Amino acid sequence: VNIIDYYQIYRVVEGKLFHWGTVQATDPRQSHADSVRVVVPTYDNVISDWYVQAVKNPPTFTGKVNVVPEEDAIPVPAGYVLAAPPQNHDGEPTVAATATAGQLVSPLVKGTGGATDDVPPAAISEASIRKISSQVKLFWPKVTKGIDGSAERSRITYRVYAHPSNAYFNVGDPGATLLGTYADTFAVLNVDGLRRFYMVVAMDDNNMSGPSNRIGHYGFALNKGQTRKYTHISLPLLDPSITDAKSLAASIGGVAAVYKLDPAANAYTTYWLADVGIGTNFPITPGMACLVNLKSEAPSSWFMVGSVPYPGSVRFTLAKTKTRTYNEISVPLDRLNLTTAGQLAAAIGGVEALYRIDPATNAFTQYWLPTPGLGTNFSLSPGEPVLLLINQSAPNQWP
Secondary structure, rough: OOOEEEEEEEEEOOOOEEEEEEEEOOOOOOOOOOOOOOOOOOOOOEEEEEEEEOOOOOOOOOOOOOOOOOOOOOOOOOOOOOOOOOOOOOOEOOEEOOOOOOOOOOOOOOEEEOOOOOOOOOOOOEEEEEEOOEEEOOOOOOEEEEEOOOEOOOOOOOEEEEEEEOOOOOOOOOOOOEEEOOOOOOOEEOOOEEEEEEEEEEEEOOOOOOOOOOOOEEEEEEOOOOOOEEEEEEEOOOOOOOOOOOOHOOOOOOOEEEEEEOOOOOOOEEEEEEOOOOOOOOOOOOOOEEEEEOOOOOOOEEEEEEEEOOOOOOOOOOOOOOOEEEEEEEEEOOOOOOOOOHHHHHHOOEEEEEEEEEEEOOOEEEEOOOOOOOOOOEOOOOOOOOHHHHHHHOEEEEE
């Protein structure tokens, strides 16, 4: 016969000793030297003290649950009281039978351990953002499963991270900041600057999920005054509420006209007059740049919200209808290395000049001529608009 047939497992929870289960552990080789390894469901990830006791044939053991602890069944360690067993997620006690008094039992052996959840939560793929006056509200779906499809047993919380300039940042990147941890599936945030990008990660007790899809808000200080003034803007995010010139004008407010460069005319001859609804209500595409003419009642700043496009998905078809043709583009959000007009010109090729509106003159009077190196080699940031003059050696599409 086997010397030991069963092991009883006890757990210390909040200062009380719980009988956590009884496992059958036979020794078919009669060596009495085999180690025994068992997986015990804990339904949490708390590190605890555990006791194990060897038992010979507890008569009440049936492999089922015995809800009544028997204090005379084991020598309870000093300072502990054998408590009623906790219940599992199905409302059933989590323990099996204890040995009764007089049964052959060993002394209790103490150890320390806890459940280890090494399966990260699944990443959030559908985070979204909404503009609420001067705030933004982030939304994301509830995470209920791990990356392997298994159900998450521990409580899930959500962390929101932000970066002021890198749309594709990761946790731990320079400039990335943790804005908060949330139990709900939304967060309302103040807009402290005109541009910021966000991502959400799910957290269980031990692991962090991969990053969510990136979202953000992107805006501009608007040039306005007693007379109508121009601001060159871009739309680098995917905002389903801004689809054409009319909806763009409505989003900004105080817009007299929205202009788009016409490659055939090599001038800003495509327009939408917002007040009277005259002109071409042209479509808005991701990354597009356009010129807005603002009235005095326009706001001093404006921002859009939306999803960050996949890296490399925004490309510009460059018109070369003339010997030298004007094109307007924005710096792709994934080109963090392009920080000046000169760097952008070199990356594209075939660029004769780059222009930016000077608010003081209300015209494209800031320029950089790459070949002679004349003008102002003005700074650029990812997403910002720029007016190009290109020659026939420029590529047909960039990047």
